[in-house]
Amino acid sequence: MTSLPQVAPRIAKLTALSIGVALLATACGGSSTPTSTGSGTAKAAGIACPAPSATGSATSAAGAGGAVPPSATTTPTALKIGSLLPTTGSLAFLGPPEIAGVNLGIKEINDAGGVLGKPVEVIHRDSGDTKTDIATQSTNALLGSGVSAIIGAASSGVTKTVINQITGAGVVQFSPANTAAELSAWDDKGLYWRTAPSDILQGRVLGNYMATCGAQTIGLVVLNDAYGTGLAKSVRAAFEAAGGKVVAEELFNTGDSQFSSQVDKVVAAKPDAIALITFDEAKSIVPLITGKGVKPSQLFLVDGNMADYSKVFQPGTLKGAQGTIPGTFAKDDFKKKLLAIDPALKDYSYAGESYDAVNLIALATEAAKSTKGVDIAAQLKAVSEVGEKCNTFPSCVTLLRGGKDIDYDGQSGPVTFSDAGDPTEAYVGIYEFQDDNTYKAVKEEFGKL
Known part of the structure; x- marks a missing residue:
């Protein structure tokens, strides 16, 4: 297979890292x-x-408050996103909030008219854990379905078993919960990203x-x-x-x-x-x-x-x-929206990170005017920094379609990526x-x- 081009400068290894905690x-x-x-x-x-008790300031997940202008671009294929999140195995308790976060993001995007003129499709598959081969089987199924991006895995160990397969296929892998520091230096061709901090x-x-x-x-x-x-x-x-x-x-x-x-x-x-x-x-x-x-x-x-x-x-x-x-504490309005998606939710861990991953992929697709994984990855950093602040898909895509640069900050907090695809600040x-x-x-x- 022809090697894929680098879509963004990546850090070969972490040479210096300073953390300030307030x-x-x-x-x-x-x-x-x-x-x-x-x-x-x-x-x-x-x-x-x-x-x-810590309440934090509320960040609304509501829409932009007005009609979203239609996309001037219609692609021949719809944006298709896969999820590789745990419904079995040692992290199965994290699956429900993560899947709910994905589904809430997809719903809000499609309610706003979709991406590049078409509704976004989502396919869910189980990641299992490292004791099984479920992740590899699920990845094969997702890649065979023609997804442009895969949200997951939750486990860093599971990600290590499939990251080369996903990024080698030119597909974005975007984890809402991977935290292993070694993934920052992975040779991922610029296609691995995460909303969870190292x-x-x-x-x-x-x-x-x-x-x-x-x-x-x-x-x-x-x-x-x-x-x-x-x-x-x-x-x-x-x-x-x-x-x-x-x-x-x-x-x-x-x-x-x-x-x-x-x-x-x-x-x-x-x-x-x-x-x-x-x-x-x-x-x-x-x-x-x-x-x-x-x-x-x-x-x-x-x-x-x-x-x-x-x-x-x-x-x-x-x-x-x-x-x-x-991650930051889930705010009450966000919890209500998640419960509307999954009334059985009792935990909200990484729901915000999953929701943000969906929005960022969708916004990067709009910015790239393409559903190709390498094109989406090339825009992920751009939509997370140095632009007009926005925190929902409707508000952000309205700015993008109006020719504005955007800086998406989401339910997981401020989202600003390093060249390695990691959040540079987090709660x-x-x-x-x-x-x-x-x-x-x-x-x-x-x-x-």
Whole structure:
């Protein structure tokens, strides 16, 4: 196959990266200072974080408030978008909000008259996880259907199994949830993009937050894949830079079902706090840890396992545990629109990122006046920066069709891409589990990459 042209300058590797994090609420405090002594369980001293409510400013997902001018261009083929999102596997809990975000974006675009004179088509396929070959089969089906762009996967590990296949076919791959830092330097011919920030940012936020909450030592239980080890590296660097010490770090592999050895070693190191960098393996790991006397307030989770555990654990099992999810808090008006798409939604993780991915692909298609993947990719950076601000497809496409440059800012926050296709600034939300083992928003932190 003839090699595809580079559609945008890409970074061969990350040579320098600085992150500034601004706390949008008061710092965590603790009435006592943790020490390095204690009995054979992790210590609760100093892990006391207040949970002020954070509402943030509302960003309307409503339309432009007027008729959208028709496109002056009609293409022979409609824009066709595929989704490669999890409905089975270890991240299946992330599938419903992501799929709802995609479907809401498609609905609003088509209600506004579609793209380049035609309704946008969407085809959904399951990504599964890295324990299966579902992603490859789904990718084959989507490429065979002639999609111009694929939204997904959610898992960075799954993306690594299909990214060459997708981008090698000249199709845009746009993930709403991939966070592995190594994907920034992937040889993707300029066709891989994401609205979720690199784990360098989430790790920085989590590491700093645990230190701010009073922890002087931490232990880590880590999934041994691109997501887990990359995020753990960033957490470690941030926590150590804040003066803390990582006293234990235990790995497990995808597909493992026994975690007693890892838990025993981490708890034996007597850390002030324990970070679980896992997917749904947390369902097995949490009871092992709390069964050894570790208090739930000493546990810190991440986006891969921040889920609704109300039907998994006894009430109170996770009360006081905290965790991080990249992205801003979903606003009430956006939640209402998502619930109209999927009334069963209970979680909104990465819904905004998925919605934004659809809008950005559609707007880049309008800007390119083409449904070819390479042409769409060449316009994605342009529609996200240096232009008139807009935050919905109708308002943005009206400006584009009027000959204006646009700067799309969406439900996931400000969207400005680097040459590597990564967001250069993003929010990370901090959440706390309640007695019923569901979680609520605590605060947002904003960082620049």
